Amino acid sequence: xxxxxxxxxxxLLKIVAVVLPLVLTVAYLTYAERRIIGFMQGRMGxxxxxxxxxxAWGLGQPFADVVKLLLxxxxxxxxxSKFLFxxxxxxxxxxxxxxxxxxxxxxxxxxxxxxxxxxxxxxxTSLGVYGVIIAGWASNxxxxxxxxxxxxxxxxxxxxPMGFALVGVLVAAGTLNLKxxxxxQHGGLLHWFWLPLFPLFVIYYISGVAETNRAPFDVAEGxxxxxxxxxxxxSGSAFALFFLAEYANxxxxxxxxxxxxxGGWLSPFEGIDALQNSWLAQPHxxxxxTKSAIxxxxxxxxxxxxxxxxxxxxxxxxxKVFIPITLVWILVVAVMKVFHIGWWFD
Amino acid sequence: MIxxxxxxxxxxAFAGVLLASALAVITVRNSVYAALxxxxxxxxxxxxxxxxxxEFLAITLVLVYVGAVMVLFLFxxxxxxxxxxxxxxxxxxxxxxxxVAVAMLLEMVMLFAGKLAAGLPxxxxxxxxxxxxxxxxxxxxxxxxYVFPFELAAVLLLVAIVxxxxxxxxxxxxFKHLDPARQIxxxxxxxxxxxxxxxEPQSSGDDK
Numbered sequence: 001x002x003x004x005x006x007x008x009x010x011x012l013l014k015i016v017a018v019v020l021p022l023v024l025t026v027a028y029l030t031y032a033e034r035r036i037i038g039f040m041q042g043r044m045g046x047x048x049x050x051x052x053x054x055x056a057w058g059l060g061q062p063f064a065d066v067v068k069l070l071l072x073x074x075x076x077x078x079x080x081s082k083f084l085f086x087x088x089x090x091x092x093x094x095x096x097x098x099x100x101x102x103x104x105x106x107x108x109x110x111x112x113x114x115x116x117x118x119x120x121x122x123x124x125t126s127l128g129v130y131g132v133i134i135a136g137w138a139s140n141x142x143x144x145x146x147x148x149x150x151x152x153x154x155x156x157x158x159x160x161p162m163g164f165a166l167v168g169v170l171v172a173a174g175t176l177n178l179k180x181x182x183x184x185q186h187g188g189l190l191h192w193f194w195l196p197l198f199p200l201f202v203i204y205y206i207s208g209v210a211e212t213n214r215a216p217f218d219v220a221e222g223x224x225x226x227x228x229x230x231x232x233x234x235s236g237s238a239f240a241l242f243f244l245a246e247y248a249n250x251x252x253x254x255x256x257x258x259x260x261x262x263g264g265w266l267s268p269f270e271g272i273d274a275l276q277n278s279w280l281a282q283p284h285x286x287x288x289x290t291k292s293a294i295x296x297x298x299x300x301x302x303x304x305x306x307x308x309x310x311x312x313x314x315x316x317x318x319x320k321v322f323i324p325i326t327l328v329w330i331l332v333v334a335v336m337k338v339f340h341i342g343w344w345f346d
Numbered sequence: 347m348i349x350x351x352x353x354x355x356x357x358x359a360f361a362g363v364l365l366a367s368a369l370a371v372i373t374v375r376n377s378v379y380a381a382l383x384x385x386x387x388x389x390x391x392x393x394x395x396x397x398x399x400x401e402f403l404a405i406t407l408v409l410v411y412v413g414a415v416m417v418l419f420l421f422x423x424x425x426x427x428x429x430x431x432x433x434x435x436x437x438x439x440x441x442x443x444x445x446v447a448v449a450m451l452l453e454m455v456m457l458f459a460g461k462l463a464a465g466l467p468x469x470x471x472x473x474x475x476x477x478x479x480x481x482x483x484x485x486x487x488x489x490x491x492y493v494f495p496f497e498l499a500a501v502l503l504l505v506a507i508v509x510x511x512x513x514x515x516x517x518x519x520x521f522k523h524l525d526p527a528r529q530i531x532x533x534x535x536x537x538x539x540x541x542x543x544x545x546e547p548q549s550s551g552d553d554k
Contacts (some may be wrong), residue, residue, distance in 0.1 A: 004352075084382075115479045116402045123405050126413030130385070133417070137378060137424050145424070152421050156414065176481055316526065 014111055018100055026247040027062035033300050034061075040304040069243075072236035077140055080233070084138035089234065089241035092131025096245040099124035099252055104179045106265045106285040117178040118166055121256065122159075125211065128249065129155045132213075132220070135242070136230040147229025150311065151213055151220035157318035158210040158217075164326035165204035168197050169260045171333050172345070182264035188271030191344050192263040196336060199329045201261040203322050205295065208253035210314070212246060214299060216306035217314060254295035255288070262291045353397055360397070364390035381420045388412050399474065402481045 031046065035058070038045025049064045050056035076082055102117040104110035114120060129152055136148020170176060172193055173184040185192045194201045210217040221229035231242045258264060265288040269280045309317070337345050367386040374380050388411045395404035488496050 114401060115481050116405050119402065119405045119409060123409035123413055126409060126417075129413075129417055133420055133424070134382070149421070149424070152417060156417060159414070312524065313526070 015101075018103075018111055019097060022097075022100065022248060022251065023244070025251060026244055027066065029247050029251065029296065030065065030243075031058070031062050032296075033303075036297070036300045037304040040301070066240070069240040070237050074236045074238050075233070077233045080140040081138040084134050085233075086238065088131050088135035088138060089238045089245070090131075091134065092128060092245040093241045093248075095124050095127040095131065096248040096252070098127075100248075102178060103252070103255060104182065104259070104264070105288060107179065107283065109285060110179060113177070113179060116176050118170060118176045118181070121178075121252075122163060122166060125249070125252070126155075126159055128211075128245070131242070131245065132230045135234070139230075139233040141233050143226045143228075143232045144230050146226045147220050147222075147232070150222075150226075151230055154213070154217065154220060154314060154318075155211055157315060158207040158322075161203050161318060161322035161326050162207040162211060164323065164330060165197075165200040165207065166260070168200040168326065168330050168333050169193060171330060171337055172197060174337075178259060182259055182266065185263040185266060185344075186270075187344075189263075189268045191271075192261065192266070193344070194261040196342055196344050197261060197329070197333060199325050200333075201257070203326055204261065205253070205257050205298075207318075207322065208257065209299065209302065210318070212249045212253060214246075214250065215303040216309050218308060219311050219314065222308060250299055251292065251296065254292040254299070257295050258288055258291035264288050264291075357394065357397055360390045360393040364394065377423050377426075378420070381416060381423050384419075385412055385416050388416065400480065402484055 035045040035047075045058070046061040047058040048055060049058055049060040051060050076085060099121050101112045102110070102114055102120050104113070104117075132151045132155070133148045136144045136146075136151070139145070169181060173181040175181060175184070213220045219225075221231070226232070231239055234242060265283045265285055267281050267283055267287050269275045270283075272281065275281045336342055364387055367383045367390065371380050371383045371387060374383060388407060392404040392407040392412075395407065
C-alpha cells in the first residue's frame with residue numbers, strides 16, 4: 001500500500017518536473033517573441049520591466065503579464081453556455097499538456113515510455129481542436145463561431161499531411177516508440193531522418209505551424225476580419241489558458257520535429273573521428289533543446305515575415321500540395337527501406 | 347505492483363461515465379451537447395480498453411473517432427440551426443427502435459451469458475510484462491493471419507471514399523476557378539499602367 005502511494009507521489013513529481021519548466025519556457029517564449037519580432041521590425045520590444053529596480057532588458061515582462069492576466073475579470077457573455085464556456089480553455093490546456101507525457105528528452109528522461117508513443121501524440125494533438133470549437137460555440141458570438149469553424153476546418157486538413165509525414169517516419173524507423181525513433185537515427189548528421197525524409201520534414205513542420213494556428217496560418221483569429229476568432233469573448237485567466245496552450249503546442253511541435261527528423265538528443269558531431277571521444281560527440285538533452293530552439297525561432301521568424309494566407313490558399317496547400325507529396329514520398333521511403341538504398345537504411 | 351483495487355475502481359468509474367453519457371446522448375435536447383456527450387462516451391470506452399491493456403486500440407479509438415469523426419459531426423451540427431422540437435419518445439420510429447434495442451440486448455445476454463461464458467477468463471486477464479509490445483503483437487496477427495480480411499477492409503474503405511467523392515462531385519459551369527499559377531505569374535504592368543500627362547487646367551466651379 002505504502003509503496004503504491006510512493007509510486008503515485010513520484011509520478012506526480014515527475015509530471016511537475018516536466019510541466020514547470022514548460023510553463024516557464026512558455027513565459028519566456030512570449031518575451032522572446034516580442035523582442036525578436038521587435039528587432040526584426042527595427043523596434044525595441046518590451047525592455048522596461050525588470051527585477052528590484054533593474055531593467056534587465058525587460059526580463060521581468062512575462063511575470064508582469066501573468067499577474068495582469070490573472071487579476072483581470074473573467075467576463076462571461078450573456079446567454080452563452082456557461083459550463084462549456086469555462087470548460088473550453090481547460091480542454092485546450094489539458095490536451096496540450098497531455099501530449100508531453102510521452103515526449104523523451106533523453107534516453108532516460110521520459111515520463112511514459114510507451115510503445116505507441118507516436119500515435120498517442122497524434123491523438124492528443126488532434127483533441128486540441130475541441131477547445132477551439134467549444135469556445136467558439138459556447139461564446140454565443142458570430143465572430144467566435146466563425147473563428148471556430150475556420151480553425152476546425154484548418155486543423156482537420158493539416159492533420160492529414162501531418163499524419164502521413166509521421167507514417168513516413170514510422171516506415172523509416174520501423175517503430176512507433178519515440179525513443180527508438182531517435183536511436184534509429186544514430187550515426188551522425190547525415191544519418192538523421194531529415195535527409196531521406198526531406199519533403200516530409202518540411203511538410204511536418206509547416207503542418208505543425210498550421211495546426212497551432214500560428215502566422216501565416218492564423219485565419220482562425222484573423223484580427224482584420226473576425227476580431228480575434230474563437231477567443232474573442234475570453235478575458236483574464238481564461239484567455240491566459242488558451243495562450244498557454246498555444247505556446248505549449250508550439251514548443252511541442254518544435255521538439256517533435258527535432259526528435260523525429262533531426263536526431264533528438266543525438267549530437268551533430270557524432271561520427272567525426274577527431275571529436276569521437278570529446279563531450280561534443282556525446283548524446284545529451286542539450287542538443288535536443290538547441291534543435292528545438294531553432295524551430296521555435298523559425299516560428300517567430302515566419303510570423304515577422306509572412307502575411308496571412310487566404311482561406312482558400314490554406315485549403316489548397318493542405319489538400320492539393322501536401323497530401324499528394326506525402327503519399328508519394330511514403331512510397332519512396334518504403335522502397336528505400338526495403339532495398340536498403342542509402343547509408344541511412346543500412 | 348499496483349494492487350487489484352485500483353483497476354476495479356477505475357473500471358467502474360469509466361463504465362459509469364460511459365453509460366451515463368451514452369444515455370444522455372439520446373435524451374438531451376440540444377444536439378451540440380449530444381455530440382459532445384458522444385465524445386465523452388468514446389473517451390470513456392477508450393479508457394476501458396486501456397484498462398484491458400489494449401493501448402494501441404484505445405489510442406486509435408481516440409484518434410479516429412474523437413479526433414476526426416466527431417469533429418466533423420460537431421462541425422455539421424453547429425452549422426445547422428436545430429430547434430429543439432417537442433417529440434414524444436414513442437412517436438414516429440420510437441416503437442421500432444425500442445424493439446430493436448430489446449432484441450439486441452437479448453442477443454448480447456444470450457451470447458455472453460450462454461455461448462461465450464465458457465470462453466471468458468474466470469478471474470482476470472493475462473497480464474503481460476512492461477516490455478510486451480501490444481503494437482507488435484497486433485501487427486503480427488494483422489499482417490500474417492488476417493492479411494486478406496485486412497486488405498479487403500482497406501479496399502472497402504477506398505470504395506467508400508470514391509463513392510463519397512462521386513456523389514458530391516457536380517460540374518458547375520458557372521463556377522469561376524482560381525488558378526494560382528496564373529495569379530503568381532501576374533506582373534504589376536499587366537494590371538496597372540502609369541501614364542505621364544500634363545496637368546489639366548483647373549476648372550473654376552467644382553473645387554469647392
